[in-house]
Each structure stands twice: as structure tokens, then as C-alpha cells.
Amino acid sequence: MGDVVTLQRGTTYKGGLLGQPGPVLLGLASIQRNGGFRDDSLKTYGGESPEKLTLRPGDIYVSLKDVTQSADLLGAIARVPPHVHAGRVTQDTVKLSFTRKDVPSCYIYWLLRTPSYREYCRAHAIGTTNLSLARQDFLAFPVPRPKDQELIIVKTLDTLDDKIELNRRMNATLEAMARALFQSWFVDFDPVRAKLDGCKPAGLDAATSALFPAHFQDSSLGHIPQGWEVCPLADKIELLSGGTPKTGEPDYWDGDIPWFSVKDAPTETDVWVIHTEKSVTELGISNSAAQIFPEKTTIITARGTVGKLALTGTPMAMNQSCYGVRGIPGYGNYFTYYTLRAATAQLKQHTHGTVFDTITRQTFETLNCIFAPPKLTAAFDLTVEPLLEQIRANLQQSRTLATIRDALLPKLLSGELSVAKNSKLREGIVQ
Incomplete structure (x- = not known):
């Protein structure tokens, strides 16, 4: 690798400048376990960012540290995606600059995603609590010179990655549409305001428009649409608890x-969870407090990382650090999800405990929310259902593509896949 x-290596940054205009920080939190870019917690940085620490779309960086015993982030690599115009490496990450034109950066990227490289990183880990990978060990990783076969595999892997990224961007657009509709109807009351001004609500058919009143009324939360109500969130939901089967019982x-x-x-x-890291058996369910919840149940994390x-x-089942939430009859799954999402900031303000922030049943009882009549919330669910179902379909497709990608990665070193099969696979992905 050193050839x-x-x-x-990146440098430390000033916490007081986080969130200010500037490049995004590309530290450990921006890398997926075992490699890949992660963009769900990016923060911009308004401090110094010299060119030597700056990354552009397509640039590659790695983590030579890990704070977990699994070593999933040790040596993990990421590539800056097109939608991140500029990034800055931190003290936990290292920018790669390429010195040879006959070894493409895309080849190195996928080489460092292979199981062989991941095993190499774990074998060379230093430390017990905080793991590190020495620079000389990283640079000593052998890099076979790529042949035509390997470069064709790289193109196939890039095609898979591009399709997964396209699905991610599509999901972001679809979710923004659903969220904007909830905001318009149930937070900003746009259709009610339009009627109050003597205008026709924009984008609504006659039947849906008729569900909105034309006046406001006073409430404990200020002016709300006439006929709507303010009540504790707990009055409109059913809270469900989770549990953990005994970890020492392999049959569970x-x-x-x-x-x-x-x-x-x-x-x-992405909204949906379609796969979990761990799974349990029916025997594990029957011998623990865990229970199986139907699809379209909202899960909210209540301890540790609160409000996810x-x-x-x-x-699926869940552990005891979460609540399952379903609306009472008349309040659908999607309305319940977005109601909880809109209330998350308030829920965090109502957390209890000194060691860990927590959400308890009392939290839901003390948080007052505005609720529209069931006919209107049902109309919302019908309107956003195609958007959210497409998100779920995209996630399932991306998971399938990722499975193909992970099966293909070892062949980058073994060369088992023929050129003809590789080209046919890539054409199928594009279609």
C-alpha cells in the first residue's frame, strides 16, 4: 500500500465552531462499520480547513482508530459521495493521496472493503479498550496490481454502489414530501389558513379539502383548527414494551x-427498519418479556440514545430500552409515526434520570399534542402511503444489492468471476 x-492525518477541531458554515467533518461517525460512507450524523465546521485536510467528492479516507472491541471501524474506508461538496478529516481519520496512475483509486477503495483486508486490520489491532492500526501496518497491506478482470469487477461494484446511492437519494426526496405534508396539515394548518382567507387549499381535492375547518379556536397550546383537540399524547397511542431473552441460552x-x-x-x-443485527427464536420470545410487534409499528428508543x-x-421484537407505539383506533400508523417524530424534541426535554436520559410512560402522559379528527388523519395516511411504501421497496432493493456486492467483494482478490458473467451482472443491475 505504501507504494x-x-x-x-486529520487534526482536532474546535467544538464551538460545529454547525457553522463550512465543510462537513469526516470522522469516525461518517464511516459505516466495515467500510462505506455514513451521512446520517454529518456536521459542518466553521473553523480552519487547509487544503491538505480537505476532501472532495470521490476522495478516500480511512479510520486508523476504533472505540469498540468489534474493530468494525478499525481501518474502515469511506469515499466522499457527490452530495458532499467538501469535507475535513479529523484526528481520527486519514486522507489517502494516490501516487500511481496505474492503480486506480476505485480499485483501492474496493480492495479495502474485502474480507481479507478486514481480517488484516483485526490481526494488526493495537490496544484493548481503544484500538488503533499503526500507519506502517496499514501501508504494509499488500496491493496486487489490478488486471483487466479485477477492473471489471470494480466497475460492477461501482455500479452496485451507484444504484444504492440513487435509492438513498430517492428515499430522502420521498420522505421529505411526506414530512412536509404532515407539517403543512398538522403543524402549520395551511389548509385551514387558506380557507380562513377565502382561498381554496392548494393541492387538495374537494373531498380532502372538506375535512379541514375554516376557523380556529382557542386552546392551551394557542389557536388550533376548530373541532380539533389538545390532549396528552398517551391518550391517542398504545405503548408496548420489549424484552431481551437470556443471552446465555443459544436456543433463544x-x-x-x-x-x-x-x-x-x-x-x-429511510424511516423503516427491515433488518436487524440480531434475531431471536420463538422459544426466546416465549421465555422472556419480549413480544412480536406487527409491521408498521413505530419504535422509539427510550434510554441511552433517546428519540431514535x-x-x-x-x-419483529425489540429490547427493553425501546417502546413500541401504535395509534388507538382511528389514528393510523403513518400519522402516529410523524406525530412522534414532530414531538421528539419535546420528548427529549421531558426525559428523566441523571445517568442516562430516558423516556418513560409518564413522559407520554405529560406531553400535550394537537390532534385532528380521525377522518383527517386517515386521509393523511392514504396520501403518504405510496411514498413510504416506495421507500420500503427501495430499502429492500438496496439490501439485495448490498448482498450481491458483499458476495462479489472476495472475488476481487480471487478472480473467480469470469469477465462474461461479470459484464452480464453489471448490465442486469443497470436495467
């Missing part, structure tokens, strides 16, 4: 039932 790249684990923990929480734009939300894309 192909040079390394530029690795079954067919997904088991959700905060690690499985999706990004806000997910819609279950398939029946």
Missing part, C-alpha cells in the same frame, strides 16, 4: 424473528 498512497438466539436495538435504527430519511424512531418493515 500506492501517502497518508495525511439466531432465529427467524428480527430483534431491534438502537444499533438498528434507520436514518430519518423506526417503522417496522416486518414483524
Whole structure:
């Protein structure tokens, strides 16, 4: 590797300048476990960012540290995507600069995503609590000179990645549309304001428009649409608890039932959780407090990392650090999800405890929200359902593509896949 790249380690940054205009910080939080870019927690930085620390779309950087014992981030690589116009490496990440034109950066990127490289990083880990990978060990990783076969595999991997990224961007657009509709109807009351001004609500058919009143009324939360109500969030939802089967019982684990923990929480734009890191068996469910929730149940994390939300894309169980939430009859799954999402900031303000922030049942009882009549919330669910179902379909497709990608990665070193099969696979992905 040392014959192909040079390394530029990032530097520390000033916390007071986070969130100010500037490049995004590309530290450990911007890298997925075992490699890949992660953009669900990016923060901009308004401080100094010299060119040697700056990354542009297509640039590559790695983590030579890890704060977990799994070493999933140790040596993990990421590539700056097109939508991140500028980034800055931190003290935990290293920028790669390429010195040879006969070894493309895309080849190195995928080489450092292979299982062989991941095993190499774990074998060379230094430390017990905080792991590190020495620069000389990283630079000593062998890099076979790519042949035509390997470069064709790289093109296929890039095609898979491009399709996954396209799905991610599409999901962001679809989710923004659903969120904007909730904001317009149930927070800003745009249709009611339009009627009050003697105008026809924009974008609504006659039947949906008729569900909105033309006047406001006073409430404990200020002016709200006439006929709507203010009540505790707990009055409109059913709270469900989770549990954890005994970890020392192998018959309770690795079954067919997904088991959700905060690690499985999706990004806000992905909404759904369709796969979990761990799974349990029916025996594990029957011998613990865990229970199986139907699809389209909202999960909210209540301890540790508070306020992460997910819609279950398939029946699943969850641990005791979460609540499952379903609307009472008349209040649908999507309305319930977005109501909780809009209330998340308030929920965090109502957390209890000194060691960990927590959300308790009392939190839901003390948080007052504005609720429209069931006919209107049902109309919302019908309107956003196609958007959210497309998000779920995109996630399922991306998971399938990622499975193909992960199966293809080892062949980058073995050369098992023929050129003809590789080209046919790539054409199928494009179609």
C-alpha cells in the first residue's frame, strides 16, 4: 500500500465552531462499520480547513482508530459521495493521496472493503479498550496490481454502489414530501389558513379539502383548527414494551424473528427498519418479556440514545430500552409515526434520570399534542402511503444489492468471476 498512497492525518477541531458554515467533518461517525460512507450524523465546521485536510467528492479516507472491541471501524474506508461538496478529516481519520496512475483509486477503495483486508486490520489491532492500526501496518497491506478482470469487477461494484446511492437519494426526496405534508396539515394548518382567507387549499381535492375547518379556536397550546383537540399524547397511542431473552441460552438466539436495538435504527430519511443485527427464536420470545410487534409499528428508543424512531418493515421484537407505539383506533400508523417524530424534541426535554436520559410512560402522559379528527388523519395516511411504501421497496432493493456486492467483494482478490458473467451482472443491475 505504501507504494500506492501517502497518508495525511486529520487534526482536532474546535467544538464551538460545529454547525457553522463550512465543510462537513469526516470522522469516525461518517464511516459505516466495515467500510462505506455514513451521512446520517454529518456536521459542518466553521473553523480552519487547509487544503491538505480537505476532501472532495470521490476522495478516500480511512479510520486508523476504533472505540469498540468489534474493530468494525478499525481501518474502515469511506469515499466522499457527490452530495458532499467538501469535507475535513479529523484526528481520527486519514486522507489517502494516490501516487500511481496505474492503480486506480476505485480499485483501492474496493480492495479495502474485502474480507481479507478486514481480517488484516483485526490481526494488526493495537490496544484493548481503544484500538488503533499503526500507519506502517496499514501501508504494509499488500496491493496486487489490478488486471483487466479485477477492473471489471470494480466497475460492477461501482455500479452496485451507484444504484444504492440513487435509492438513498430517492428515499430522502420521498420522505421529505411526506414530512412536509404532515407539517403543512398538522403543524402549520395551511389548509385551514387558506380557507380562513377565502382561498381554496392548494393541492387538495374537494373531498380532502372538506375535512379541514375554516376557523380556529382557542386552546392551551394557542389557536388550533376548530373541532380539533389538545390532549396528552398517551391518550391517542398504545405503548408496548420489549424484552431481551437470556443471552446465555443459544436456543433463544439466531432465529427467524428480527430483534431491534438502537444499533438498528434507520436514518430519518429511510424511516423503516427491515433488518436487524440480531434475531431471536420463538422459544426466546416465549421465555422472556419480549413480544412480536406487527409491521408498521413505530419504535422509539427510550434510554441511552433517546428519540431514535423506526417503522417496522416486518414483524419483529425489540429490547427493553425501546417502546413500541401504535395509534388507538382511528389514528393510523403513518400519522402516529410523524406525530412522534414532530414531538421528539419535546420528548427529549421531558426525559428523566441523571445517568442516562430516558423516556418513560409518564413522559407520554405529560406531553400535550394537537390532534385532528380521525377522518383527517386517515386521509393523511392514504396520501403518504405510496411514498413510504416506495421507500420500503427501495430499502429492500438496496439490501439485495448490498448482498450481491458483499458476495462479489472476495472475488476481487480471487478472480473467480469470469469477465462474461461479470459484464452480464453489471448490465442486469443497470436495467
